[in-house]
Amino acid sequence: MTSPDNGPAPAGPPNVDLYTRNGFSGPMATIVRAQYSPAYTAVRGTYAPHRLDVGDLSEGAFTEGRSLPVAILEGDGVSVEVSRRAEPSAVAFRNVLADEVHYVLEGEGRLETDFGVLDVRAGDMVLLPRSVTYRYGEIASPLREILIVTESEMRVDPENAPGVLNVDLHVDAPVPDPAAGPPGDYEVIIRHGREFTTYFYDYDPVPCLATAGAPVVRRFNMENVHGLGVEKGGLMPPRLLNDSSTRTLVFHLGNRRSDRPPVHHNADYDEVIFYVAGPGNYGAVDRPGTVLWTPKGLIHHGPEEEVPEGYRAFLLETRAALSLTPAGRDIGAVMETGQFDFFEPRTPTTAAGPAS
Numbered sequence: 528m529t530s531p532d533n534g535p536a537p538a539g540p541p542n543v544d545l546y547t548r549n550g551f552s553g554p555m556a557t558i559v560r561a562q563y564s565p566a567y568t569a570v571r572g573t574y575a576p577h578r579l580d581v582g583d584l585s586e587g588a589f590t591e592g593r594s595l596p597v598a599i600l601e602g603d604g605v606s607v608e609v610s611r612r613a614e615p616s617a618v619a620f621r622n623v624l625a626d627e628v629h630y631v632l633e634g635e636g637r638l639e640t641d642f643g644v645l646d647v648r649a650g651d652m653v654l655l656p657r658s659v660t661y662r663y664g665e666i667a668s669p670l671r672e673i674l675i676v677t678e679s680e681m682r683v684d685p686e687n688a689p690g691v692l693n694v695d696l697h698v699d700a701p702v703p704d705p706a707a708g709p710p711g712d713y714e715v716i717i718r719h720g721r722e723f724t725t726y727f728y729d730y731d732p733v734p735c736l737a738t739a740g741a742p743v744v745r746r747f748n749m750e751n752v753h754g755l756g757v758e759k760g761g762l763m764p765p766r767l768l769n770d771s772s773t774r775t776l777v778f779h780l781g782n783r784r785s786d787r788p789p790v791h792h793n794a795d796y797d798e799v800i801f802y803v804a805g806p807g808n809y810g811a812v813d814r815p816g817t818v819l820w821t822p823k824g825l826i827h828h829g830p831e832e833e834v835p836e837g838y839r840a841f842l843l844e845t846r847a848a849l850s851l852t853p854a855g856r857d858i859g860a861v862m863e864t865g866q867f868d869f870f871e872p873r874t875p876t877t878a879a880g881p882a883s
């Protein structure tokens with residue numbers, strides 16, 4: 528890995544910790560130590576790396592009938608949420624204060640929006656900017672989604688396009704569909720922060736006849752996202768979604784040719800990795816739907832990313848200070864930061880041996 532300020536970083540051993548400002552874009556510095564610093568014996572307090580399996584959320588965590596998403600991490604206008612949807616609903620949603628990125632973990636359905644309809648399937652990442660109304664009109668198989676909700680303005684803006692993601696070929700937008708639902712009662716739930724206000728209609732308010740102008744809702748499938756590889760040395764993961772304020776960024780983190788990432792601490796960004804599909808493991812992670820959260824400033828390593836069997840993952844970096852919600856605490860477990868395994872506390876030791 529090359530630091531713009533300090534030249535090439537020395538390679539271990541002994542052990543090199545990379546300190547970075549502003550995520551992948553700021554100045555970097557290295558610290559050489561005899562010790563391997565991600566390892567810890569115990570942690571007391573809430574500021575700890577966690578792994579969460581969204582499949583562990585109980586049915587009771589979801590609001591009956593309306594299928595409102597459940598936040599597992601949140602803070603400073605950014606949240607990570609999970610939604611399940613087994614049936615279509617006449618209820619539509621419009622988030623007026625935040626952009627939403629929906630990743631379809633499993634299932635298949637028809638997403639109906641102000642700008643038309645999209646048939647979505649597993650692996651789809653859909654950007655629903657604020658103030659766009661949407662609902663799921665048809666569910667071919669039950670949908671489970673991971674949502675990144677942010678007050679930032681998000682844009683599909685892949686780095687190293689078209690190699691990583693060909694925007695012309697593989698990013699699309701909804702298609703207008705004038706078909707309206709039958710006369711009857713319809714609702715639009717306006718989400719404004721943590722509050723909800725419902726509007727009622729006696730006609731279907733969602734369909735459109737035509738749209739023009741810049742595409743607003745955007746969709747691509749992760750199967751069309753490719754890693755770039757190098758023979759040796761580090762390579763930053765390529766960005767998929769951009770935010771001109773640099774507050775909330777999404778990167779591709781799937782299998783790629785590279786060295787194992789360095790031990791590092793990210794001074795300004797919480798890192799949230801979403802392992803969403805195999806067949807390969809990502810370190811100690813093998814269950815799709817596993818969320819790996821490392822709060823900013825914690826020294827961590829992370830597993831090898833070059834996995835011959837392949838896997839799908841992406842990374843949210845946010846300047847927001849996230850914390851676990853009550854639902855997140857229910858399913859979260861403290862994580863070690865070498866292979867992202869469950870943390871096993873050990874008896875604290877001193878240089879002289881086990882503490883008494």
Ligand SMILES: [Fe+2]
Nearest residue numbers: 793798827829
């Ligand atoms: Fe990291």
